[in-house]
Amino acid sequence: MFLNNRLIIKVLSAVATVIGVSMLVPAAVSAYYGEWDIVKAFLLSCIPVIVAGSAVTKYSPKPKDSVLRMRDGFFVVGVSWLAMSFVGCLPFMISGTIPAFADAYFETASGFSTTGSTILSEIQSLPKGILFWRSFTHWLGGMGVLVLTIAILPKLGIGGQKIMRAETTGPTMDKISFTTNETAKILYMLYCGLSVIEMVFLLAGGMSLYDALVNTFGTVGTGGFSNYNASIGAYDSVYFEMVISVFMLLAGVNFSLYYNIVRKKPLNILKDYEFRVYAAIVGASTAFITAMLVIKNNYETIGQAFRYAFFQVSSIITTTGYGTADFDTWPLPCRFIIFFLMFVGGCAGSTGGGMKVIRVAFTAKLINRGISRRLHPQSVSPIKVAGKTVSAETMSGVAGFVLLYIFTIVIGTLLIALEGVTPITALSSVVACVSNIGPGFEAVGPTMNFGFYSAPAKLLLSMFMIAGRLELFTIILLFTPAFWNRRT
Numbered sequence: 001m002f003l004n005n006r007l008i009i010k011v012l013s014a015v016a017t018v019i020g021v022s023m024l025v026p027a028a029v030s031a032y033y034g035e036w037d038i039v040k041a042f043l044l045s046c047i048p049v050i051v052a053g054s055a056v057t058k059y060s061p062k063p064k065d066s067v068l069r070m071r072d073g074f075f076v077v078g079v080s081w082l083a084m085s086f087v088g089c090l091p092f093m094i095s096g097t098i099p100a101f102a103d104a105y106f107e108t109a110s111g112f113s114t115t116g117s118t119i120l121s122e123i124q125s126l127p128k129g130i131l132f133w134r135s136f137t138h139w140l141g142g143m144g145v146l147v148l149t150i151a152i153l154p155k156l157g158i159g160g161q162k163i164m165r166a167e168t169t170g171p172t173m174d175k176i177s178f179t180t181n182e183t184a185k186i187l188y189m190l191y192c193g194l195s196v197i198e199m200v201f202l203l204a205g206g207m208s209l210y211d212a213l214v215n216t217f218g219t220v221g222t223g224g225f226s227n228y229n230a231s232i233g234a235y236d237s238v239y240f241e242m243v244i245s246v247f248m249l250l251a252g253v254n255f256s257l258y259y260n261i262v263r264k265k266p267l268n269i270l271k272d273y274e275f276r277v278y279a280a281i282v283g284a285s286t287a288f289i290t291a292m293l294v295i296k297n298n299y300e301t302i303g304q305a306f307r308y309a310f311f312q313v314s315s316i317i318t319t320t321g322y323g324t325a326d327f328d329t330w331p332l333p334c335r336f337i338i339f340f341l342m343f344v345g346g347c348a349g350s351t352g353g354g355m356k357v358i359r360v361a362f363t364a365k366l367i368n369r370g371i372s373r374r375l376h377p378q379s380v381s382p383i384k385v386a387g388k389t390v391s392a393e394t395m396s397g398v399a400g401f402v403l404l405y406i407f408t409i410v411i412g413t414l415l416i417a418l419e420g421v422t423p424i425t426a427l428s429s430v431v432a433c434v435s436n437i438g439p440g441f442e443a444v445g446p447t448m449n450f451g452f453y454s455a456p457a458k459l460l461l462s463m464f465m466i467a468g469r470l471e472l473f474t475i476i477l478l479f480t481p482a483f484w485n486r487r488t
Helices: 004-022 024-032 037-060 070-088 090-095 100-110 128-143 146-158 160-168 178-206 207-218 236-250 255-262 267-270 273-295 302-315 332-344 359-373 392-417 423-434 454-467 472-477
Strands: none
Touching: 004 024, 004 037, 004 070, 004 128, 024 037, 037 090, 037 128, 070 090, 070 100, 070 454, 090 100, 090 128, 100 128, 100 454, 128 178, 128 267, 160 472, 178 207, 178 236, 178 255, 207 236, 207 267, 236 302, 255 267, 267 273, 273 302, 273 332, 273 359, 302 332, 332 359, 332 423, 359 392, 392 423, 392 454, 392 472, 423 454, 454 472
């Protein structure tokens, strides 16, 4: 059998049911605020999905084989993310808040992929329920809807290891429990715990419950959708900015490291090579940008320069995309650092996007080894991390991903440039979407949006967002002849 169709249908129906049930939450928020037209839009969107998904899950023929193969896993993950972005855009279209399909799909794909790019120029006038759903998609997509689905798959008699492997970010998949399903549950418990802690801190500072939830969804999910036009800058609060900065950085850390804290091994985090590189990049970038902003007199005091530099560095490296300042007006060296951070992204196994810190570090080691071999051609120089030799297979995978990442950005930039935009706008648009950043530079800068693009360009950028969230290979595989070759 080429694909395990019956099993795939059961998994996809389970994903659809999860998305449908999730819509009941913003529907309840809309009801609380008396937005009955929006409640109707959510119910019209989710009830058919829940009924159909539940019926297919329960009554579809039982698969002969309850184990998903690798090809099945990639197919399920790729199709699920494309499909749930379609289902998730229905409330926007039915309510009339974003009536055009390309716009609604772009906004939803941006939400689930935790990108945070938007086609909206006016945000805070939208209904509360719609803004809640818009940010809630970040939280659902942050840890991965399919990771949540994996936790319930055993009830369907299905194992989820291949799904987990196809959706997990980073060169390798960290397993923190004996079974994949238990790993998924633990990850979601840690994810929920981090969300609750941030919400408590925001409430303690005087933020309303609604705003605290919306900002927590965007922070822990590293998405960046805000319910204000000025993003986090609307609060003009040092306390809120510092809290959100810290939790963005925490969300950019490999979640398996937090399991060490639960196991009372907190020092393992400080010993982790990727975490140390991550902290060093954040520290060095913040210090450099702060110094440049002071030297160029962008802000009156060092404290102000540090405040905005630290927030934007935290926001960009974790690919959250929140803003408190228009970094597109900063000195060129500062903008260069911001652009570099867009490529780096968070740690492997985090909710952040980008190439991931570990891949950037490995690439630097590959370059260093290449230079060394030019001087000493006969030398044997294995790449080591924390005293351990990195396998050739892992390094090959890293090199392959980096090349594919760059190739995708080059091709994407050429295609988007056909829209007649400047090279910087085209390049930063694609990087912002593939790396799941949100804002770019110039026409798509932190105070601008993607609404001016044509419908085909928006759909293409939506594909880039989803592909970037799934680390490129998962989506690209679906469009290769080799994937559909029954002999391979």
